[in-house]
Amino acid sequence: MKISFKINKEERLVDVDGNTPLLWVIRDILHLKGTKFGCGKAACGACTIHVDGKAVRSCSMPIKMVAEKKITTIEGLSDGKLLHPVQEAWKKEVVPQCGYCQPGFIMATAAMLDKIPNPTDEDIDQNIINVCRCGTYYRMRKAIHLAASLMDKDEQ
Amino acid sequence: MSNNMNGTNKGKRLSRRKFIVRGGLGSIGLLALGSCVFINPLRRSAYGISESLVLPYSGKGTEANLWFEFTTENTLIFHSPKVEMGQGIFTGYAQIIADELDIHIDQIIVQAAATNTGILDRFTTGGSLSIAQLYKPLREMAAMMRQMILNEAANKLNIGKNALILRNGMIEYTGGALSYAKALEGVKDWKLPKKFDLKSNSEFKHIGKPIARVDLEDKIVGAPIFGTDAEMENMLHATILRPEHIGSKMREVNYSEAEKMPGVVRVVEGDGWLGIVAETFSEALAARRKVNVSWDIPKIWTEKDLRAYLKVGEGKRMVTQKEGSALEKEDEACISMEFSSPIGAHAQMEPNGAVAKVENGKAIIIMSTQSIGATQKSVAKALGFKTKDVNVVAKYLGGGFGRRLDTSHAVEVALMAREVGRPIKYSFTRKEEFQNDMFRPPTHHIVKGKMAPNGRLSHLEHHYASGDVAINSLLMPPAMSKMLGTDVGAMRGANVMYGNIKNRRAVQWHKTLPFATSFWRSLGLLANTFAIESFIDEMALNHQIDPIQLRLDSLAEDETQTRIKKVIQLAAEKSQYQNELQGNRAMGFAASIDVGAPCAHVAEVSLINNVLKVEKVTCVFDCGLAVNPDQVKAQCEGSIIMGISAAMHEKMGIKDGRLYPINYGTYDMALMKHSPKEIDVHLIQGVDDPLPVGEPPLGPIAAAIGNAIRRLTGKRLTDLPMKLA
Numbered sequence: 001m002k003i004s005f006k007i008n009k010e011e012r013l014v015d016v017d018g019n020t021p022l023l024w025v026i027r028d029i030l031h032l033k034g035t036k037f038g039c040g041k042a043a044c045g046a047c048t049i050h051v052d053g054k055a056v057r058s059c060s061m062p063i064k065m066v067a068e069k070k071i072t073t074i075e076g077l078s079d080g081k082l083l084h085p086v087q088e089a090w091k092k093e094v095v096p097q098c099g100y101c102q103p104g105f106i107m108a109t110a111a112m113l114d115k116i117p118n119p120t121d122e123d124i125d126q127n128i129i130n131v132c133r134c135g136t137y138y139r140m141r142k143a144i145h146l147a148a149s150l151m152d153k154d155e156q
Numbered sequence: 157m158s159n160n161m162n163g164t165n166k167g168k169r170l171s172r173r174k175f176i177v178r179g180g181l182g183s184i185g186l187l188a189l190g191s192c193v194f195i196n197p198l199r200r201s202a203y204g205i206s207e208s209l210v211l212p213y214s215g216k217g218t219e220a221n222l223w224f225e226f227t228t229e230n231t232l233i234f235h236s237p238k239v240e241m242g243q244g245i246f247t248g249y250a251q252i253i254a255d256e257l258d259i260h261i262d263q264i265i266v267q268a269a270a271t272n273t274g275i276l277d278r279f280t281t282g283g284s285l286s287i288a289q290l291y292k293p294l295r296e297m298a299a300m301m302r303q304m305i306l307n308e309a310a311n312k313l314n315i316g317k318n319a320l321i322l323r324n325g326m327i328e329y330t331g332g333a334l335s336y337a338k339a340l341e342g343v344k345d346w347k348l349p350k351k352f353d354l355k356s357n358s359e360f361k362h363i364g365k366p367i368a369r370v371d372l373e374d375k376i377v378g379a380p381i382f383g384t385d386a387e388m389e390n391m392l393h394a395t396i397l398r399p400e401h402i403g404s405k406m407r408e409v410n411y412s413e414a415e416k417m418p419g420v421v422r423v424v425e426g427d428g429w430l431g432i433v434a435e436t437f438s439e440a441l442a443a444r445r446k447v448n449v450s451w452d453i454p455k456i457w458t459e460k461d462l463r464a465y466l467k468v469g470e471g472k473r474m475v476t477q478k479e480g481s482a483l484e485k486e487d488e489a490c491i492s493m494e495f496s497s498p499i500g501a502h503a504q505m506e507p508n509g510a511v512a513k514v515e516n517g518k519a520i521i522i523m524s525t526q527s528i529g530a531t532q533k534s535v536a537k538a539l540g541f542k543t544k545d546v547n548v549v550a551k552y553l554g555g556g557f558g559r560r561l562d563t564s565h566a567v568e569v570a571l572m573a574r575e576v577g578r579p580i581k582y583s584f585t586r587k588e589e590f591q592n593d594m595f596r597p598p599t600h601h602i603v604k605g606k607m608a609p610n611g612r613l614s615h616l617e618h619h620y621a622s623g624d625v626a627i628n629s630l631l632m633p634p635a636m637s638k639m640l641g642t643d644v645g646a647m648r649g650a651n652v653m654y655g656n657i658k659n660r661r662a663v664q665w666h667k668t669l670p671f672a673t674s675f676w677r678s679l680g681l682l683a684n685t686f687a688i689e690s691f692i693d694e695m696a697l698n699h700q701i702d703p704i705q706l707r708l709d710s711l712a713e714d715e716t717q718t719r720i721k722k723v724i725q726l727a728a729e730k731s732q733y734q735n736e737l738q739g740n741r742a743m744g745f746a747a748s749i750d751v752g753a754p755c756a757h758v759a760e761v762s763l764i765n766n767v768l769k770v771e772k773v774t775c776v777f778d779c780g781l782a783v784n785p786d787q788v789k790a791q792c793e794g795s796i797i798m799g800i801s802a803a804m805h806e807k808m809g810i811k812d813g814r815l816y817p818i819n820y821g822t823y824d825m826a827l828m829k830h831s832p833k834e835i836d837v838h839l840i841q842g843v844d845d846p847l848p849v850g851e852p853p854l855g856p857i858a859a860a861i862g863n864a865i866r867r868l869t870g871k872r873l874t875d876l877p878m879k880l881a
């Protein structure tokens with residue numbers, strides 16, 4: 001079936017089986033490789049993107065569900081020139097090791113900060129539930145707090 | 157501290173045969189030492205090897221195995237024989253090169269060498285050795301290149317070398333500057349300098365500094381740098397159907413229905429596997445569900461079977477440590493405790509897979525692998541090609557942890573690609589990952605000891621049973637395993653490190669399990685240290701001795717023992733170690749030494765509403781020279797969190813004869829909420845050169861947590877993962 005949506009501010013139209021997971025449309029049809037495949041069963045968060053501003057695990061969302069919606073992937077998180085404050089914070093804290101899980105965490109964090117601009121440690125524990133095998137959680141937590149304060153400054 | 161960096165390295169002479177020169181702009185290769193360096197020390201000391209030896213780097217022996225290439229844009233490409241899987245080694249390499257070559261770090265590109273560059277690392281990326289092994293060869297290489305650039309520039313400019321200053325990739329002289337690339341332009345006949353200077357440690361501008369990772373930006377913008385991101389034109393996608401039951405084999409298979417599914421291009425029958433090739437990955441997966449298979453299942457394994465099969469007293473016995481005398485069987489003063497650890501999964505985030513193209517008698521394989529050379533060989537063999545006709549291109553790895561030392565699936569993709577005649581990308585599903593891992597073997601331990609009247613340990617014995625770690629792996633050919641008689645991987649951390657305990661024994665009981673087990677970050681170290689260090693803690697508690705004092709008293713005086721002591725003392729000091737319970741919190745202490753790098757952890761654990769949580773870990777680690785202290789700390793943090801995961805969460809089991817669970821979530825792992833909010837790492841430079849970093853800090857973590865739990869609850873938890881009933 002034909003499905004149109006907006007991804008990273010661009011209008012796109014794809015013609016695929018409506019049950020195809022959004023992840024594979026993003027990775028293999030639109031060739032945006034920043035969104036990762038980790039488990040395919042909504043269990044790891046490597047594939048996290050935004051649909052209408054909310055964090056979604058794209059491996060478990062059929063493409064037909066996003067018709068006429070607005071999708072943002074890691075490639076579209078920043079405005080193209082400057083890094084998004086979450087990325088900026090990630091850079092400052094030198095968070096990534098292997099890096100594979102990082103886009104998913106960054107997307108999950110950006111969506112959380114949209115809802116909860118100044119998260120407590122408890123908020124972070126409850127909302128950031130992706131998996132990082134390299135164990136970068138300790139730096140991530142610092143980066144999340146830093147991102148919150150960077151965004152705070154941006155607002156002012 | 158002895159330092160051979162000052163003075164003696166000036167005007168270093170190297171055998172000219174160590175270098176070969178290759179064409180192109182500024183391309184130059186270094187032929188490192190001989191090819192047999194690995195085997196000899198191994199034969200000499202099977203015991204010593206896992207304790208202290210940093211094996212010298214060795215490439216293939218006849219080919220250059222470090223390669224520098226200058227581009228016309230004045231950028232240096234270093235084709236690294238080692239791959240980047242998160243350890244931060246590419247950054248370390250760039251720092252080393254920048255210092256010796258007087259080039260700006262931004263002018264250096266480090267990339268994994270494809271096999272068609274002629275660069276091959278026989279010994280894979282693993283063992284935490286990548287910086288430790290290459291530190292010297294890489295410095296020599298860069299220093300020699302610098303000398304060559306200087307010589308060429310002096311010729312070209314007709315200015316004396318003393319009047320030239322090399323800085324940031326430029327040769328500066330009165331009235332002008334020349335880029336390295338310009339200086340190298342047109343040079344056909346390289347003259348290898350007889351002498352060149354290595355910098356002294358005090359001259360380092362990059363080595364020893366916490367600079368940001370060179371791959372940082374790529375990794376936060378989601379750049380397509382991983383094996384699984386690779387694409388080829390006209391590429392198809394594949395999935396593979398494999399046996400699920402332990403030890404089972406495909407008996408009959410009917411895929412006529414699968415072949416008719418949308419998008420399916422071909423079903424390929426392999427040796428024990430079935431490949432489904434389709435236009436898209438989703439279509440391949442959907443078609444796989446339509447395959448009808450019957451299996452030969454010789455035995456439905458249970459966890460109980462496995463426990464009975466793998467235990468101390470069963471299998472091949474090998475004494476790996478023998479000092480003084482053994483404990484008498486009937487000795488009443490002897491205390492004995494049992495410990496165990498479960499099967500562990502690697503669970504690296506990027507699933508295994510590869511993209512392969514086979515055309516006109518040549519193959520290209522793009523993938524994430526820790527074993528580039530072995531992959532190239534096995535693919536060539538399977539296709540009947542010459543090795544050189546297979547080019548393996550390694551990308552960034554989305555985690556390795558030992559899982560990608562075996563990448564035999566490269567053969568399967570290559571065979572499918574040849575049969576179908578189009579490039580194919582194959583990816584494991586997560587279920588496939590969990591059921592076909594090369595697991596961390598389960599272990600069983602009996603530790604026995606005896607306290608002398610003077611409050612010191614007089615005896616300590618560690619009997620440990622393990623499945624394969626190094627044995628049967630592609631790194632340990634059968635002949636070598638036989639020669640050693642022991643599994644050197646399972647042995648990591650198994651021998652008692654305390655030199656002042658006069659009577660020490662370590663005895664290995666080895667068995668090969670009915671499913672594949674192999675290298676998992678730190679190998680036997682985590683479980684072995686858990687057993688020994690928990691036992692020592694229990695002895696201290698039983699005899700009301702300070703556990704730190706007991707450890708210090710148990711150490712002898714030589715250099716290594718003194719380095720262990722220092723780590724222990726500093727950890728006690730920095731953590732302000734308290735032996736008593738502090739409200740709902742307690743501290744636990746443990747230490748270990750692995751590949752010559754001692755580490756001590758103090759874990760602060762809380763018990764709130766019957767939930768255990770590691771609140772803080774203080775880590776003291778003697779890593780030798782830290783080329784990048786920030787990345788060494790990152791490795792400590794990662795080891796600690798992965799260790800918490802193994803110590804308190806992870807366990808693969810067996811259900812209906814299959815390995816289980818098959819996904820994240822059900823395979824319980826440490827998440828954000830389980831990670832300590834404070835990790836306080838202190839690095840000590842006990843030796844002048846870099847030591848292996850990625851694994852030693854995993855050693856003491858489980859024991860440190862267990863020792864804290866003992867103080868919190870009064871219970872000694874002896875089985876990993878540690879859970880309150």
Ligand code: FES
Pocket residue numbers: 036037038039040041042043044045046047048057058059060
């Ligand atoms: S790939 Fe989507 S949650 Fe794991």
Ligand code: FES
Pocket residue numbers: 096097098099100101102131132133134135136242505554555
């Ligand atoms: S950085 Fe490797 S999995 Fe998170």
